[in-house]
Amino acid sequence: MTTYKIHNEDTASAPAADPLKKAKEKYGFVPNLLGTMAESPALLKAYMTLAGIFDETSFSATEKQIVLLAVSLANNCGYCMAAHSAIAGMQGVPEDVIKALRENTPIKDNKLETLRRLAQSIAETRGYPPENTVKNFLDAGYAQAQLLEVILGVGMKTLSNYTNHIAKTPLDEAFKPVEWTAKKAA
Numbered sequence: 001m002t003t004y005k006i007h008n009e010d011t012a013s014a015p016a017a018d019p020l021k022k023a024k025e026k027y028g029f030v031p032n033l034l035g036t037m038a039e040s041p042a043l044l045k046a047y048m049t050l051a052g053i054f055d056e057t058s059f060s061a062t063e064k065q066i067v068l069l070a071v072s073l074a075n076n077c078g079y080c081m082a083a084h085s086a087i088a089g090m091q092g093v094p095e096d097v098i099k100a101l102r103e104n105t106p107i108k109d110n111k112l113e114t115l116r117r118l119a120q121s122i123a124e125t126r127g128y129p130p131e132n133t134v135k136n137f138l139d140a141g142y143a144q145a146q147l148l149e150v151i152l153g154v155g156m157k158t159l160s161n162y163t164n165h166i167a168k169t170p171l172d173e174a175f176k177p178v179e180w181t182a183k184k185a186a
Contacts, residue, residue: 002166002167003167004036004039004167004169005035005036005039006032006035006036006169006170007020007030007035007036007038007039008020008024008030008035009021009024009030012035012038012041013038013041015041015045016037016038016039016041016044019034019038019041019044019045019048020034020035020038020044022048023048029172029174031083031172031174032079032169032170032171032172033079033080033083033160033163033164033169034047034048036163036164036167036169037160037163043159043163046159047156047159047160047163050152050155050156050159051156053152053156054149054152054153054156057146057149057152057153058143058145058146058149059146059149061091061092061093062088062091062092062093062094062097062112063112063115064153065084065087065088065091065093065098065101066093066097066101066107066112066115066116066119067115067119067150067153067154067157068080068084068153068156068157069081069084069085069088069098069101069102070101070115070116070117070119070120070123071119071120071122071123071153071154071157071158071161072084072157072161073101073102073104073120074119074120074123074124075123075157075158075161075162075165076182077160077161077164077165078164078171078179078180078181078182079160079164079169079171079175080157080160080161080164081102081180082171082175082176082178082179082180083172083175085098085101085102085175085178085180086174086175086177086178088101089178096108097109097112100116101116102180110140111140111141111142114133114136114137114139114140114142115137115140115142115150117133117136117137118133118134118136118137118147118150119150119153119154121133122150122151122154123154123157123158127151134147137150
């Protein structure tokens with residue numbers, strides 16, 4: 001079994017230390033995911049860069065968290081389900097939306113539900129969502145450019161989900177109050 005050290009800004013290699021310092025400034029701590037990714041400065045840089053670009057998309061904070069949680073659910077990533085549940089709460093995402101995502105039940109708002117279905121479907125089908133899922137997304141009022149922005153979110157979140165699967169990243173104390181397991185979503 002391979003184990004990964006969880007780096008901080010003092011133990012990481014020079015190329016990874018600066019991104020970890022920035023993460024600590026932003027979050028108040030270095031999340032275990034980023035500390036694990038620091039083993040590969042290229043992966044850490046790619047993930048943090050894509051996360052920053054995804055933050056610049058046309059989606060609202062709620063919509064962004066829907067994409068990230070839907071992909072994390074599709075990839076069965078307990079670490080990211082907990083982390084993004086906590087982040088969603090801090091960003092004011094309605095509690096019923098977070099609950100629906102965590103339990104894999106429909107979101108009451110139809111437009112947001114079409115976004116969830118699309119993001120989850122793209123992840124589950126490896127980029128081949130059914131045509132009606134794409135049509136429903138566009139018919140709900142989303143633009144074609146936003147379909148591509150969902151793909152950006154899926155790609156970014158897949159990097160972290162797969163890292164957590166391989167590294168078995170331990171959950172940070174900050175995220176333990178919203179710990180998630182697949183059984184809870186059954």
